[in-house]
Structures are given as C-alpha cells and as structure tokens.
Amino acid sequence: MTDMNKHVMDEAIGETRLDRNTQGLIGKGAPRYEGKLKVTGTAPYAYERLAEQDVAYGFIVPAKIARGTITSIDTSRAEAVPGVLKIITGDRITRAASQPGAPAAQTIDGQVFHYNQPVALVIADSFETARNAAGLVAVTYDETAGRFDIAARDTVREPGSSPMEPNNKRGDFEHAFAQAxxxxDETYTTPSYHAAxxxxxxxxxxxxxxxLEVWTSCQLLESGIGQIAAGVGLDEDKVRVHSPYIGGGFGSKLGTSPDAVLAALGTMAIGKPVKVAMTRQNVFQATSRRGETVQRVRFGATKEGKITCFAHETDTTNSPGNGFFEPSGISSVFLYAGKDRMITHSLVETDVLMTSAVRAPGEATGMLATESALDEFAERFGIDPVEFRRMNEPEVNPMDDTPFSSRRLIECIDEGARRFGWSDRPTKPGSRREGEWLIGYGMSSASRLNQLQQSSAEIEMAPDGRATIRTAMTDIGTGTYTILQQICAEMLGLPLDRVDVVLGDTDLPASSGSGGSWGANSAGSSVYVASLALIRELADRIDADAETLTLKDGHAIFGNRQIPFSEILKGETISVTGTIEPGETADKTHQASYGAHFCEVGVNVVTGETRIRRLLTVGAAGRILNEKTATSQCYGGQIWGIGYALEEDLVIDKRNGLIVNHDLAEYHVPVHADVPALEVVLLEDRDPHASPLAGKGIGELAIAGVGASITNAIYNACGVRVRDYPATLDKVLAGLPDDYLTAA
Known part of the structure; x- marks a missing residue:
C-alpha cells in the first residue's frame, strides 16, 4: 500500500526514536554502503553508462576570443573527417553551467561571453576522431573589448538576492565608527577559485x-531535469535524469553543465546514444568558478575591546546576465556582536567564465577576511584572540535579535584551546625558533548557516522484512547512501545489511539533492518521516501502540510478544513515502553550525615557505549521524582550507580573460606532503529546531575560517600579515625582517 506522510518543521522536536538508539546505529562510524563498488571500480559513473551499446562521442569546440559576436562557423573540413557523424552549432549551445535552481542554462545566442566558452559540438564514432575534428572547425568573430579585472570596476551593479540579501544594515554604522x-580598517583580497x-x-x-534519458554528474536532480528539458526543448515529463554516483561536485555540479545539454542535443540529432566528457581544461573554462573578492573590514570598539560597530563590504564578480554573487558577508551578519552593522555586496561584471557556488559559498572567502581582521584587532588591545572572541559573543542574532537555535561557538573555542595547548602559544612573533623555522600558532572561528530543504523518500518493506529506500537524492561522496541506510535501519529495528538504498533517479520521489550542507539533514529527515509511517502501519497490523512499539533485529516487540516482520506482513509488500518541509522554526530561530580551528605553522626564514605542523578543528553541528563520514568531511574542509591559505589561485589573464592555469598541473591544490596529521573533534550536540534528526550541516563548516587560522599562525611565527590570499612564499619573504635571516 502507499501512504503519503508529511512533516512540516513548525515546532522544535522532543525526544524521538533516534534518541533511544535501540540498535546503536546512529552516530556510529558505519562503513560506506557503496564503498566496495567504488574501491573495486564497479560503481558506474555517468560516462561509463551504456558501454555495451553502439554510442557516439562528442567533443566541445571552444571560443578563442573573450567577447564578441560569432560571424561564421565553417564545419566543412571537420565534416570531411571519416567517422564524423554530426556537428551541432546554433543558439542552443550553452555557454557555461546552469546556475543552481535556474530554469535553464544560458545559451550563447550567437555571442561569445568568455574565453573558451563552447561554440559547437563535434560528434563522431570515437572520442579521438571527435577531438581531432573539433580542431578543424573554423570560427570567425567580430571581437569587442572585454572587462577582465575586478579592480577596474568597469561595470558595478546590484547583485540578486540569492543566496542572501546583498545589503544588510542595522543602526548607523558610519556614525558609530566615527565615534568609536x-x-x-583593512582590506583583504581573495582570488578566483575552482572546485576541481x-x-x-x-x-x-x-x-x-x-x-530522453541522461546520465550525468549533477548534485540537484530536481532542477537538473528542468534545465536539460529547457536546453533541448522538451517537456519535463519526457526527460529522465540519473546521477547515482558523483565523483565530487563542491557546488560546480549544482547546476547542469554544458556536457549534459550537448549530449542530449547530440543523441536527438543522430538517434543513438552520445557521450560527452569535458576535458579538464573544458571543466576549468566552461563550467563555473568562485568569484574573486575585495573585502573591506571595519570595526569600532571601546578601549576595553568591546566591539560597538562592524562593517564588511565586498566587491565580487560575475559574467553578464548572472545575479549570483559570492556572499562573503554571510556569517558576518550574525557571528560577532556590534550594535551598528553594515554588511554589503557589490557585483563587478566581467567577461570571464561565470561565478557560482563553490563549497561554503560566502564563508570560505569571507572568513578569510573577518577572522584575520579579528586577530589583528585583538592584537591592538593586547588581548588573546580566544579571549577577544569570548568578549564579543552575542546573546542573540545581532542583526535582528532572533534567538539562536543552538550555538556552541565558545565551547568549540574552549575545547580546541585546551586540546591544542593554546596556553603555550608564542608570546610574540619571532619568539620561537627551530633552526631556520619560526614557529607560530593561529586560530579562527567557523560557522555555516543551516538550511532544511523539502525532500521525499519512499521506503518499501518486502514480505521477508527487507527494506529498500528510494529517493532522487544524490551522493557526492559525502556518505548519503550510508547515512540514509543507518537512519532507516535504526528506526525500523533492522540490521544494516537488511536495508538497501537506491538514489539518483528523477523517477524516484523528489529530494533535496546534495548541496549547501542540507543534504543529510533534509533527505535523512524524509527517511525518518517515512520510517514513522511504516512503523504506524506495522503497529496497526498487530493492534499495537506505534509510540511504544519497539522494533529490534527484525522483530516488533510489545507487551510480552515478539513478532518477526515476516509474520506481520503475511506475504505482502508495504510501501510508504515521507516528506519533510521547512517551517516556522526557520523563521523563529537563527540556525547555524559552529566550530573553531587551531593551527601550528613553521615559516622558513630563508625561503619564506610555510609548513603546516598541526591542524585541529572542533565542531558542533547538531546530532552527528555517522562519525566516520562527518570526520572525513571535516578532513576535506581542513585540506581545502590549507589550499586557500597557501596555494589556490585561479589566474585570469587581464588582457583577454583567459584562465591561464586551467588544469591540475598548474592549478595548485594541497598534496600529501602539504598536509600534516589532522585532528577533528565533534562535540555532542542536538538542535531540536533544525530538523526531526536534530542535526545540522557539517560538510562546509570545516572549510570556513581554516585559511585565516593559518595566516594568523604565520603572523604569530614571523610578524608578516598577508591580506592578499594566498600567502605564497614571495609575499611572506617580502615582509620578513632582515635580522631573521642574519640569525639563521
């Protein structure tokens, strides 16, 4: 039978079955449900589908100018190559990825909007043939001048209202600042970044x-089906999208990328399946990126160090027609006290690949600035950075006085300081030395807004008591399969190996998708709601009270009876669908996850090189559903934070908008030698306002602020403040006093 059950999060939850944890599965670091498939290479990703069929291959033809009009495309030489089946041109070619949630990707419409945007697709009987023929397509242009430098501020406009309101003000900051x-007052810059x-x-x-069936690497299938349908001119009910396995996305796959629409156009043109794999250079040049920022941070305070006013003003970039902006002030709205506040964003329009969400949009860049500024400001007062943050902890959201749903920032800071040995911090820059290495400690806060999204899941229980979860949710490597399996098994009293999970198909119940750190909480809550519905069905069949019914090891236990599920079902299969929706708790409370990072670095006085010696993250993100996968997510955030602090820099040629380092040979990310032994501590926490699971997002929390803890440690080691990220050795060397080198 089928039953639709919905839970709207209008009130805080009380004690639930998950608190009983009868099976002991919640919080436990269970092994990944799909782990064996991935490590044995048998988990089929998008490009590996239909391998047994007669398929064709597409290769993108990129534009060789940054801005202008396409005047002609000569495909004759390419069409003469044996094996070439079709060359697709025209206005339906997409110029980059779709913005998350947008109705469709932006099309080229005969224009070039950025260097290396797609202008055509060659389809051939082999990848190599398509690649060769793509180089023979001759495109002519009427080139126009472009804008490539954020500092030039050629075109400045108001951003859209997503993912936050761009301008947030309370009181009169300028007056308060003048009176402080x-x-x-300092300015910090971050370069463009790529998800890679x-x-x-x-x-x-x-x-x-x-x-039309499309197997693609996409984080949000519910909007993805509409974007693909719009791209090819079909109704959504004629399109089915699959994405059961995704090899990382980090925001770059929230919207469908050009390969999905181009492969769809290709198969409709030639009548057989088409595969399109973007080369690494295509990925860097024609999907999306994180916008560069210029951030001005201002504080006013009393002589004792109490912050009275705060401003965080950000310039960031995007291409024409895109209202998305890097929301660097997203945590500045609520993280620290200050009665008079001004958090604003301006969008500088450039003719470069569009910018969009990358892991922790806003926090990842904004906290590089604000957490560095807090460290600098604390030093002016001679106050320890830990104590300075404690002094300026707000009791409610300082922007609108909304109560916090749960906030354990100070506990994270205190626990981190204790575990790290913060009391042993060098008293001043240059005071601790080991040969050529100057040693320093740094710390920062971390925060990430919590969101609950509408999501649905079906649970089917077979006559033998085996359960199967089905939902269009995706797993981008974060452990979604396993977490949903754990929730269902715990709720229904089943061993883990008696629960199957099917994800990533738009024919399944619509889900939240993976992104914004909402995935586990939203999809997991829908499984929770479906589980409750199934428990009620089982209870009705045996005339038991669903609230007091105990389910364990495949049995229903009540009174003095213990009945196996197979006996209750009597050969029938039952199916229920549960839906979670955000409600009034999202408006009544301010919801976020919190944490703190502590870092020890060594700075070489001869080379200016920085080495991370220790890195500790303490986080509080509500109920932890799987300690192993949550910790793994934090490791990833820490490592990425190292990259943002010391290495990552998507270089844009200011003469023509070319992304210069468009592959992993030149776009530097941390490797094993850059990463020390990492430590992650997750505090026991519950947030009854966040969801029925009492959990919050953690995947993006761990990157927020990491880079600032590193640059703060660099200052503590050698006295050099780097405000233009990344803190490469040339910037550190330029600020090192000569006597450090002499002493070496």
Missing part, C-alpha cells in the same frame, strides 16, 4: 523518440 574609541572535482563533468544521453 578604537577603530580598525576529481570526476570531470561528463554525461551520456539516449533518445528513443519518446523519452
């Missing part, structure tokens, strides 16, 4: 004349 006893997921963007598409 002590002031701080391990799996390149790739798709396989098949059209049978009635239904």
């Amino acid at each position: 006893e002590v002031t701080f 997921a391990m799996e390149p963007h790739a798709s396989t598409a098949s059209w049978d004349g009635a239904t």
Whole structure:
C-alpha cells in the first residue's frame, strides 16, 4: 500500500526514536554502503553508462576570443573527417553551467561571453576522431573589448538576492565608527577559485523518440531535469535524469553543465546514444568558478575591546546576465556582536567564465577576511584572540535579535584551546625558533548557516522484512547512501545489511539533492518521516501502540510478544513515502553550525615557505549521524582550507580573460606532503529546531575560517600579515625582517 506522510518543521522536536538508539546505529562510524563498488571500480559513473551499446562521442569546440559576436562557423573540413557523424552549432549551445535552481542554462545566442566558452559540438564514432575534428572547425568573430579585472570596476551593479540579501544594515554604522574609541580598517583580497572535482563533468544521453534519458554528474536532480528539458526543448515529463554516483561536485555540479545539454542535443540529432566528457581544461573554462573578492573590514570598539560597530563590504564578480554573487558577508551578519552593522555586496561584471557556488559559498572567502581582521584587532588591545572572541559573543542574532537555535561557538573555542595547548602559544612573533623555522600558532572561528530543504523518500518493506529506500537524492561522496541506510535501519529495528538504498533517479520521489550542507539533514529527515509511517502501519497490523512499539533485529516487540516482520506482513509488500518541509522554526530561530580551528605553522626564514605542523578543528553541528563520514568531511574542509591559505589561485589573464592555469598541473591544490596529521573533534550536540534528526550541516563548516587560522599562525611565527590570499612564499619573504635571516 502507499501512504503519503508529511512533516512540516513548525515546532522544535522532543525526544524521538533516534534518541533511544535501540540498535546503536546512529552516530556510529558505519562503513560506506557503496564503498566496495567504488574501491573495486564497479560503481558506474555517468560516462561509463551504456558501454555495451553502439554510442557516439562528442567533443566541445571552444571560443578563442573573450567577447564578441560569432560571424561564421565553417564545419566543412571537420565534416570531411571519416567517422564524423554530426556537428551541432546554433543558439542552443550553452555557454557555461546552469546556475543552481535556474530554469535553464544560458545559451550563447550567437555571442561569445568568455574565453573558451563552447561554440559547437563535434560528434563522431570515437572520442579521438571527435577531438581531432573539433580542431578543424573554423570560427570567425567580430571581437569587442572585454572587462577582465575586478579592480577596474568597469561595470558595478546590484547583485540578486540569492543566496542572501546583498545589503544588510542595522543602526548607523558610519556614525558609530566615527565615534568609536578604537577603530580598525583593512582590506583583504581573495582570488578566483575552482572546485576541481576529481570526476570531470561528463554525461551520456539516449533518445528513443519518446523519452530522453541522461546520465550525468549533477548534485540537484530536481532542477537538473528542468534545465536539460529547457536546453533541448522538451517537456519535463519526457526527460529522465540519473546521477547515482558523483565523483565530487563542491557546488560546480549544482547546476547542469554544458556536457549534459550537448549530449542530449547530440543523441536527438543522430538517434543513438552520445557521450560527452569535458576535458579538464573544458571543466576549468566552461563550467563555473568562485568569484574573486575585495573585502573591506571595519570595526569600532571601546578601549576595553568591546566591539560597538562592524562593517564588511565586498566587491565580487560575475559574467553578464548572472545575479549570483559570492556572499562573503554571510556569517558576518550574525557571528560577532556590534550594535551598528553594515554588511554589503557589490557585483563587478566581467567577461570571464561565470561565478557560482563553490563549497561554503560566502564563508570560505569571507572568513578569510573577518577572522584575520579579528586577530589583528585583538592584537591592538593586547588581548588573546580566544579571549577577544569570548568578549564579543552575542546573546542573540545581532542583526535582528532572533534567538539562536543552538550555538556552541565558545565551547568549540574552549575545547580546541585546551586540546591544542593554546596556553603555550608564542608570546610574540619571532619568539620561537627551530633552526631556520619560526614557529607560530593561529586560530579562527567557523560557522555555516543551516538550511532544511523539502525532500521525499519512499521506503518499501518486502514480505521477508527487507527494506529498500528510494529517493532522487544524490551522493557526492559525502556518505548519503550510508547515512540514509543507518537512519532507516535504526528506526525500523533492522540490521544494516537488511536495508538497501537506491538514489539518483528523477523517477524516484523528489529530494533535496546534495548541496549547501542540507543534504543529510533534509533527505535523512524524509527517511525518518517515512520510517514513522511504516512503523504506524506495522503497529496497526498487530493492534499495537506505534509510540511504544519497539522494533529490534527484525522483530516488533510489545507487551510480552515478539513478532518477526515476516509474520506481520503475511506475504505482502508495504510501501510508504515521507516528506519533510521547512517551517516556522526557520523563521523563529537563527540556525547555524559552529566550530573553531587551531593551527601550528613553521615559516622558513630563508625561503619564506610555510609548513603546516598541526591542524585541529572542533565542531558542533547538531546530532552527528555517522562519525566516520562527518570526520572525513571535516578532513576535506581542513585540506581545502590549507589550499586557500597557501596555494589556490585561479589566474585570469587581464588582457583577454583567459584562465591561464586551467588544469591540475598548474592549478595548485594541497598534496600529501602539504598536509600534516589532522585532528577533528565533534562535540555532542542536538538542535531540536533544525530538523526531526536534530542535526545540522557539517560538510562546509570545516572549510570556513581554516585559511585565516593559518595566516594568523604565520603572523604569530614571523610578524608578516598577508591580506592578499594566498600567502605564497614571495609575499611572506617580502615582509620578513632582515635580522631573521642574519640569525639563521
């Protein structure tokens, strides 16, 4: 039977079955459900689908100018190559990825909007043939001048309202700043960044004349189906999208990328399946990136160090027609006290690849600035950075006085300081030395807004008591399969190996998708709601009270009876669907996850090189569903934070908008030698306002602020403040006093 059950999060939850944890599965570091498939290479990703069929291959033709009009495309030489089946041109070619949630990707419409945007697709009987023929397509342009430098501020406009309101003000900051006893005013810059997921963007598409099926690497299938349908001119009910395995996304796959639409156009044009895999250079040049920022941070305070006013003003970039902006002030709205506040964003329009969400949009860049500024400001007062943050901890959201749903920032800071040995911090820069290495400690806070999204899941229980979860949710490597399996098994009293999980298919119940750190909480809550519905069904069949019914090891236990599920079901299969929706708790409380990072570095006085010696993260993110996968997510955030602090820099040629370092040979990310033994501590926590699971997002929390803890440690080691990220050795060397080198 089928039953639709919905839970709207209008009130805080009380004690639930998850608190009983009868099976002991919640919080436990269970092994990944799909782990064996991945490590044995048998988990089929998008490009590997339909391998047994006769398929064709597409290769993108990129534009060789940054801005202008396409005047002609000569495909004759390419079409003469044996094995070439079709060359697709025209206005339906997409210029980059879709913005998350947008109705469709932006099309080229005969224009070039950025260097190396797609202008055509060559389809051939082999990848090599398509690649060779793509180089023979001759495109002519009417080139126009472009804008490539954020500092030039050629075109400045108001951003859209997503993912936050761009301008947030309370009181009169300028007046309060002018009256403040002590002031701080510094500017920080961050470069453009790329998500650089391990799996390149790739798709396989098949059209049978009635239904278009697309296997693609996409984080949000519910909007992805509409974006693909719009891209090829079909109704959504004629499109089915699959994405059961994703090799990382980090925001770059929230919207469908050009390969999905191009593969779909290709299969509809030639009548057999088409595969399109973007090369690493294509990925860097034609999907999306994080926008560069210029951030001005100002504080006013009393002589004792109490912050009275705060401003965080950000310039960031995007291409024409895109309202998305890097929301660097997203945590500045609520993280620290200050009665008069101003958090604003301006969008500088450039003719470079569009910018969009990358892991922890806003926090990852904004906290590089604000957490460095807090460290600098604390030093002016001679106050320890830990104590300075404690002094300026707000009791409610300082922007609108909304109560916090749960906030354990100070506990994270205190626990981190204790574990790290913060009391042994060098008293001043240059005071601790080991040969050529100067040693320093740094710390920062971390925060990430929590969101609950509408999500649905079906649970089917077979006559033998085996359960199967089905939902269009995706797993981008974060452990979604395993977490949903754990929730279902715990709720229904089943061993883990008696629960199957099917994900990543738009024919399944619509889900939240993976992104914004909402995935586990949202999809997991839908499984929780479905589980409750199934428990009620079982209880009705045996005339038991669902609230007091105990389920354990495949049995229902009540009174003095213990009945196996197979006996209750009597040969029938039952199926229920549960849905979670955000409600009034999202408005009544301010919800976020919190943490703190502590870092020890060594700075070489001869080379200026920085080495991370220790890195500790303490986090509080509500109920931890799987300690192993949560800790793994934090490791990833820490490592990425190292990259943002010391290495990552997507270089844009200011003469023509070319992304210069468009592959992993030149776009530097941390490798094993850059990463020390990492430590992660997750505090026991519950947030009854966040969801029925009492959990909050953690995947993006761990990157927020990490880079600032590193640059703060660099200052503590050698006295050099780097405000233009990344803190490469040339910047450190330029600020090192000569006597450090002499002493070496």
